[in-house]
Amino acid sequence: MKTAIEVEGLTKSFGEIIAVNHINFEVKKDEIFGFLGPNGAGKTTTIRMLTGVLKPDEGKAIIMGHDILKEPLKAKQIISVVPEMANAYRDLTAWQNLMLMGELYGVPKEESRERAKFLLKEFGLYERRNQLARGFSKGMKQKLILCAALLTEPQVLFLDEPTAGLDVESARLIRDMIRQYNREGTTIFFSTHNMEEANRLCDRIAIINHGKIAAIDTPEKLRMKSTELKSVEVSFNKPVPIKELAEIPNVTNLKKIGDKIRLYTDEPHSVINSLTDYARRKKLTIISLNTLAPTLEDVFIKLVKEHRGD
Ligand SMILES: Nc1ncnc2c1ncn2[C@@H]1O[C@H](COP(=O)(O)OP(=O)(O)OP(=O)(O)O)[C@@H](O)[C@H]1O
Ligand SMILES: [Mg+2]
Numbered sequence: 228m229k230t231a232i233e234v235e236g237l238t239k240s241f242g243e244i245i246a247v248n249h250i251n252f253e254v255k256k257d258e259i260f261g262f263l264g265p266n267g268a269g270k271t272t273t274i275r276m277l278t279g280v281l282k283p284d285e286g287k288a289i290i291m292g293h294d295i296l297k298e299p300l301k302a303k304q305i306i307s308v309v310p311e312m313a314n315a316y317r318d319l320t321a322w323q324n325l326m327l328m329g330e331l332y333g334v335p336k337e338e339s340r341e342r343a344k345f346l347l348k349e350f351g352l353y354e355r356r357n358q359l360a361r362g363f364s365k366g367m368k369q370k371l372i373l374c375a376a377l378l379t380e381p382q383v384l385f386l387d388e389p390t391a392g393l394d395v396e397s398a399r400l401i402r403d404m405i406r407q408y409n410r411e412g413t414t415i416f417f418s419t420h421n422m423e424e425a426n427r428l429c430d431r432i433a434i435i436n437h438g439k440i441a442a443i444d445t446p447e448k449l450r451m452k453s454t455e456l457k458s459v460e461v462s463f464n465k466p467v468p469i470k471e472l473a474e475i476p477n478v479t480n481l482k483k484i485g486d487k488i489r490l491y492t493d494e495p496h497s498v499i500n501s502l503t504d505y506a507r508r509k510k511l512t513i514i515s516l517n518t519l520a521p522t523l524e525d526v527f528i529k530l531v532k533e534h535r536g537d
Pocket of ligand 2: 270271272311387
């Protein structure tokens with residue numbers, strides 16, 4: 228079996244709002260698959276349907292060969308979830324939380340202990356293992372939830388914005404652990420609105436907006452798809468009227484970024500020639516000049532805009 232998650236026509240409405248609108252996608256086994264979208268795009272709703280928390284209105288989802296609606300128990304046994312509003316049992320210690328998780332999933336006691344020790348140490352929580360979760364900070368709670376999710380050694384791990392609100396160091400730790408478990412064979416499905424994170428972590432990314440999938444591809448191919456987002460970035464020794472640069476042939480759009488001006492174009496070479504002519508004519512010196520490939524952020528903004536139809 229090469230497919231870990233298979234989704235067909237999955238749909239969920241809340242009253243008038245179509246939160247997830249007939250989405251289709253496949254996640255391959257051993258992939259890190261990113262679900263990237265702005266607030267309210269439908270990420271959490273999708274994850275809740277895939278993990279059996281929320282019943283879809285339409286469509287189906289199959290996890291490692293198990294239909295989440297027809298065989299919910301089988302599907303749930305092989306997955307773990309780090310939900311958006313993660314909550315550990317507040318009146319249990321960190322250690323007790325993990326032992327309880329092990330029991331629920333039928334992990335042998337000794338194994339649970341070993342895994343808990345390893346995970347708590349990795350996440351820097353081992354010293355605090357005998358304290359109640361209620362006294363943990365937000366980031367510590369988030370790490371504890373991730374420890375609990377990993378303790379069961381799931382075949383598929385769902386993470387809903389696992390690094391949201393965490394400091395740089397903690398976020399990096401979580402990304403490293405995601406990679407490590409993925410190398411050892413866990414398929415990862417995670418949502419984020421952070422482009423850079425998706426870019427660094429994912430084998431493939433689905434971009435979701437208003438409940439629909441706008442694109443699915445590798446980060447690199449998503450970037451290449453938007454060749455019209457190529458740009459030339461220039462800075463001069465003196466401020467220049469941006470209006471004059473807008474008149475350069477083949478420039479489709481431009482914006483000021485700090486002391487630089489970025490000119491979007493399909494023809495970077497022609498734009499560079501025009502810029503050097505312009506500088507000579509105006510007796511300006513070019514301080515820096517670069518051609519840039521589109522960033523994932525450019526692609527994201529473009530796709531999300533296209534989807535909105537503006
Ligand atoms: N239980 C609910 N009742 C009513 N509306 C809901 C419910 N859950 C989600 N929605 C609506 O569905 C849409 C998608 O919400 P969802 O939580 O899936 O977005 P998201 O992509 O996870 O956003 P965020 O990045 O803010 O977490 C939103 O318009 C939201 O208001
Ligand atoms: Mg969400």
